[in-house]
Amino acid sequence: MNATNGKVIAIECLRYDPQTDDAPHYETYQVPFTDDMSVLQGLQYIKDHLDGSLTFRWSCRMAICGSCGGMVNGVPRLSCETFLRDFYPEGLRVEPLTHFPIQRDLAVDQTDFLVKLRSIKPYIIPEAPKPVTEGTFLQTPQQMDEYYQYSQCINCLLCYAACPQYGLDREFTGPGALALLHRYNADSRDAGKAERMELVNADEGVWGCTLVSYCSEVCPKSIDPARAVNQNKVESTKDYFLRFVAPRRNG
């Protein structure tokens, strides 16, 4: 490992154990660091050497598993691709993702997102069953482009922490799940749009979005959930008017 050149940074972490603590508090740790060290590596240093009870999730450390989201100086970030050098010498404050219940310290309860993910029917609903022996669907690169960016969601929940509407109303389906809903609706292999439009149209669907677009700004994969949501506002409007002229396919 590199020499740290004597550089030390203060990392202030929110600590909270709902079992034993009345309220969250902060603890500050002095962490020696090198310029290539991420915030996650700073947290790992604390856990290994200073305080083994500091609790946080992490896994791939390469910004693809979506485990290590948190608030870094108030901004939703993946801790593995946020670097300590950018906060030197002032130091930084690390907190759990906002808008979610804290399970312990920096780990939040992800259940609400998982329920919402299930609700959008996140799978291909084919027009008719297709046996594997018939081979693949044909899908041109242009058809792929229709949904491809929305399939890049790593479920890190930064967009939920960024969404003021979700902060106000936990019923709102939210940017991540709505982007995934759009991912399936826009896929040429899928015929489940009608089933999903009920959720799109509902109170907790796209109309909950107030177009702040902070979700798109914080997305670590440069997906534009706000665009997906607003495309679905158009779809929802069309769907609303079509109801008067054509009967629904699925009741």
Next chain:
Amino acid sequence: MQIIQSDVIIVGGGGAGLRAAIAASERDSRLRVALVSKVVPMRSHTVAAEGGAAAVTRGDDSLQYHFEDTVSGGDWLCDQQAVEYFVAHAHEELVRLEHWGCPWGRQPDGHVNVRYFGGMKVPRTWYAADRSGFHILHTLFQTSHKYPGIKRYDEYFCVELLVDDGHVRGVLAIEIATGEFVVFEAPSVVFATGGVGRVFRSNTNAGTVTGDGMGLAYRAGVALRDMEFMQYHPTCLLGTGILMTEACRGEGAVLTNKDGYRYLQDYGLGPLDPWPRPKAMELGPRDRLSQAFWHEMKKGRTLETPQGPAVNLDLRHLGAKKIHERLPLIAEAAKTFSGVDCVREPIPVCPGVHYMMGGILTNVRCETTLPGLYAAGECASVGIHGANRLGSNSLTELVVFGRVAGEQAAQFALAAPRRAGSVLRQAQPVADALLGMLRNTEGERLAAVRDEMRLSMEKGAGIYRTQEHLEETCRKLMELRSRYAKGIKLDDRGRAFNTEWLTAIELRNMLEVSQAIAHSALERRESRGSHQRLDHEKRDDVNFLKHSLACRRGDEVPRIDYMPVTITKSSPRARVYGGEGKQVVLT
């Protein structure tokens, strides 16, 4: 203690576990399938696989070619019956993933495209840019929501396989959020718990890759097979271990040393021209490329950097368009984690531990020697990788053998009589012992033992091995096991979400699986595939054309047994790469 009844328990929610869960549920939708994972499935390490999945697809390819590439790639230690099954079922499983929504790369006419990988005669790697594992995992995870029979238990950490009178009865787990013990009871259990790369210091693996299932099966008396075969991936981002996929080279990237020289031509992978051609130069297999790096380093021809020796992975001639279309994650990761713009500069890389070829011994039906226990994916040794895995075979393995394991486990559960008697008798003492760890008032820090293990494994069981260094590692591992047994002192004494406690339990498995690796390596006095001995440089088919079996002996070192290799149609011969060949067009 809560007891949850089900029919099939799947441990692990990565690609193999999810595929197994779906297969079990499709076998009979009434089966109660419990999918138990220490992380929410989309966090599993399958997510980090990049390059793609192999299946015979083009008209100029054949099952015979895929078989031959795999068997010679594995230096003839593959079980050929398993390889035959694997190559024959690869394509249908990738088609199934396509039907479920996997965004495989396409040709302009809408057909799936394929790319070259190392050791491949014909291109047969299906890819979703360089996020193939991510897309496979999310496709399977999202598709699993269609099956009401699958009940997920996210963030439950398995600590013991429950066995009664020679039959599997279930698993003991800790619900991470509360720290409460839970018994999952079922007649069949599938382990799909992934690899064990975290026992080495420098590796491409996620923090979760700690050999849990291998450790639990081993403790239950199941042998671990071919554990000496640990694959070093030749191209990891310097200083981070982040994987720079083989697909870079499949798309045309080259490797150069500090003089700008394509050094692979000096190590049996040349000549340089015509280039590109299959199974030559940068399209050679991983073991040979990692070994070539080691020799370059010894010759002083690697780049010296503050983060250690490196060579250059050069993508510049591919151009920005191709890089961003085919290798976007590589470009992003090189930029974020090393500050390198790979369109304009080469990426400094070095080898890192990547993949365990061995694992829990199974037959081609994914059955272990313990009735009711199945294994699939990296934690298993079904026998297709031999002494060196070919790139793109492991993602396909997840779905081909994940399905087999799920179907077999379902079949077993449907036929199995319900066993009487309580499983708590076995579970309670295990739980009590683990709770005792929370009360240790003396002992070492967890990280101290873990870090010594990793360094020792790297030193003794790295790319090149010797008896002397392996013996030193074996001694060190025994010492660490006894230090661990004396006590690890945890800062965290609570039960709810105590990740320090869980990490300490993982370390127990890691120390034992490390012993299986080191002792298997010590006993194999030959060089084959990824296992290279400086003191036994030649492959020795007379004495070592056989699988090793590491068998646990309590607190003692493992016993190393052997079993024959199944050979159906390819007898061992010299393993040759490079040489003459026709230039090809990279797709």
